[in-house]
Amino acid sequence: MALRPTPALALLALLALASLVLAMAYGSVALSLQQWQDALSGNPGLANDLVWQLRLPRALAAFAVGALLAVAGALMQVLLRNPLADPYVLGVSGGAAVGALTAVMLGAAAAGMSLCAFAGAFGSTLLVFGLARGAGGWTQSRLLLTGVVVAAGWGAVITLMLALAPDQQLRGMLFWLIGDLSAAESPWRALAALLIGLGGALPLARELNVLARGEVTALALGVNVRRLRPLVYLLASLLTAAAVTTAGSVGFVGLVVPHMVRLLVGNDMRILLPASALGGASLVLLADMLARSLLAPMQLPVGAITAVIGVPIFLYLLSRKVKS
């Protein structure tokens, strides 16, 4: 596979790798050099368990969640031809949240919560998909409006659930809503979803470039728009569902990362998709490292950190764009 070699892509790969190493190296407990040697050489002990049993799975989960959200964001933006679209704009995370919170209120275990979150995300996807098709064909504005309204509906349900929930459950529910990796059980599902998602999206990259030029042009250039759009929508929703199921609704990664990456590599989806994956992975890895170590031993929800980093960057990019 001869990806056109771009220095920016290599740079992002290095950044993701460095973030992964940092996420393994730093945390609530500082490790000495000796402990690192123990861990790296596989000597059994506290350091070994900490690095390989705790930090590695969590770092991999952060990697996968960041990459999933950023790729889903890039796909949603080109699907809706709207630079303000993100993975959550069409109500996927709202549906997932209602599912997860229902599980919490019913006292389900973590596994049940993931299952309910996934069911909620998928159900919401199908709901928007069905409603937006309606009688006529698909249009970007109809899809966007349907999604936004469904998301608003989920928001109201979530507020009601929070108001009705017993106090001792509120903290867990809030952490889920903000996005939190401390409850992430195993990274493998999210990593598998990432592989499948990228494998499904990359062959469509050039068609997505054409679709970004507008529907009429895309049709005239031989792109099967009627098949491509639902496909991309389902793909982006599945990526989002996998991320949300692992870490709750981590904000701003899907919106901000594709924009940051665009500044580096341009808007060619063939590069933008893998670059977004690497950029998103790096951002969530670094944010989660901060979430674990800033107020150690207390853990902050990673979603709060991504938003704190994401909001000023996004505002900066937006103002820069207005000037030019």
Add this chain to the structure above:
Amino acid sequence: MSGGAHPLLESRALAVSIGGKTICSDLSLRFNAAECWAILGLNGAGKTTLIHTLAGIRPAAAGSVWLDGAPLEAQPRREIARKLGLLAQDSYDAFDATVLETVLIGRHPHLPRWGWWQWETALDERIAQDALATVELETLAQRNVSSLSGGERERLAIAAVLTQQPHVYLLDEPTSHLDTHRQLAVLGLFARKAAAEACSVLMSLHDASLAARFCTHALLLFDDGDVAAGPAADVLNADALTRLYRHAMREIRVENLRLFIPA
């Protein structure tokens, strides 16, 4: 590819309507190689709708469109896109892209279907650069599309359809946003292309004088669903244009040019 036996593009008993309005009800026309057609009509007469139907991206109410001797429905979309190019009106850009990237989009139907890693080759890039040079945009290849003027965007869209290298060109208002000398350059380009490269060109225009100057044939779309079609010398005259534009038109001759002006 384009055997002499059949026309490049053909409408057979084609009926086109939009929102209950009939644009044409039984249109059977042959668009042959080396013919350059002007499509004239009032705003809302259905020029764009007809062009989209001929391009196969909008279903016909009845009848069929044939390309290279086979009905459009029987041909894969990508194969159609290698033979037939459409210049759409007003494509706007949601995301930044360079001029060269935008023109290279025209190579899409020529690149392999599976294999996203199949990038444009050096040849594709040269075709795109040549197209940019044709519309005098070659110095702007690395510019951001969003920084272009309206006329520059129109020329960019023309370069993209040239990069597609079809032999049937369907051009929806190729002269919009262009100043006079560039209108003449673009129309001259496509008239030459039709004659020299055995292409078939159909374009919607607003200026009957330009149509008479550059086109071999004309298709008039009247408000009432009636149609006049044929060689430009026969179809374009003051009476027909008066009926078409619902305003008295006069024909005057300046040297060998036929000019149509509102009375």
